[in-house]
Amino acid sequence: MTNEAVLSELQSKFGDKIVSHSEEYGMLIIEISAHSNYEILQFIKEDASCKMTFLTTLCGIHYPEKTGSELCVMYQLHNMEANYRLRLKAYIPISNPKIKSVSGLFASANWQERQEYDFYGIEFEGHPDLRRILNMDDMDYFPMRKEYKLEDGTRDDKEDKFFGR
Numbered sequence: 002m003t004n005e006a007v008l009s010e011l012q013s014k015f016g017d018k019i020v021s022h023s024e025e026y027g028m029l030i031i032e033i034s035a036h037s038n039y040e041i042l043q044f045i046k047e048d049a050s051c052k053m054t055f056l057t058t059l060c061g062i063h064y065p066e067k068t069g070s071e072l073c074v075m076y077q078l079h080n081m082e083a084n085y086r087l088r089l090k091a092y093i094p095i096s097n098p099k100i101k102s103v104s105g106l107f108a109s110a111n112w113q114e115r116q117e118y119d120f121y122g123i124e125f126e127g128h129p130d131l132r133r134i135l136n137m138d139d140m141d142y143f144p145m146r147k148e149y150k151l152e153d154g155t156r157d158d159k160e161d162k163f164f165g166r
Contacts, residue, residue: 002050002085004029010050015041028086035091038074039101045078045087046106053078053087056107059114061121063095063146071095072123076103093123095146102128120145 004024011031012019018041020032033041045053058077065071070092078087093100102125104111112134114125119133122143136144 002080002083007051007085007087010048011041011045014044028088030088030090032090032092035074035093035100038076038089038091039103039106041089042076042078042103042106045089052080052082053085055079055081056103056109056113057086059103059107059110059117061117061123061145063121064092065147067092069094072098072121074100074117074123098122099124099126101126102131104128119143122146 004027007029008019008022008031015033015037018034018037020034022029022031024030045051055078056076057079058075060075062073062075063071064073072093072095074091074093076089076091078089079085080087091100098121100123102110102114104114104125105127111129114123114128115131115134117123118125118128118131119135120143125131132138133140142148
């Protein structure tokens with residue numbers, strides 16, 4: 002398996018649902034349409050040439066500066082036979098943070114989707130038990146979103162720009 006072969010196959014199968022791609026440290030990173038996440042992940046898992054049967058990581062990311070696509074769901078998959086890894090990213094707006102659940106495809110996604118709901122407020126449609134698992138049920142915010150100042154607002158010697166914001 003090569004990055005070029007995987008990318009070519011996905012582009013021929015899904016066309017404009019593959020938004021962009023890049024490569025970092027030898028790993029292919031593909032941005033996909035959030036509306037197509039389930040069908041693309043299902044294809045990658047079940048296709049005889051891809052065989053990405055292991056979901057290593059599913060995590061949320063918050064990009065407050067990306068208006069209209071502030072939240073990202075990132076999937077890292079692994080083909081154990083070929084020792085090949087792939088990263089997929091799907092961006093969704095913070096105003097409507099919904100994406101299809103892949104817990105029906107990968108059992109490990111069940112817990113990981115609940116965690117990302119708990120910390121980022123990403124709603125995984127079709128998830129069998131989407132509720133908070135680590136934070137209190139009565140929390141009315143999502144702690145991993147970059148919506149709060151990092152330092153005390155009364156101090157003038159600290160600025161958010163020094164902390165990546």
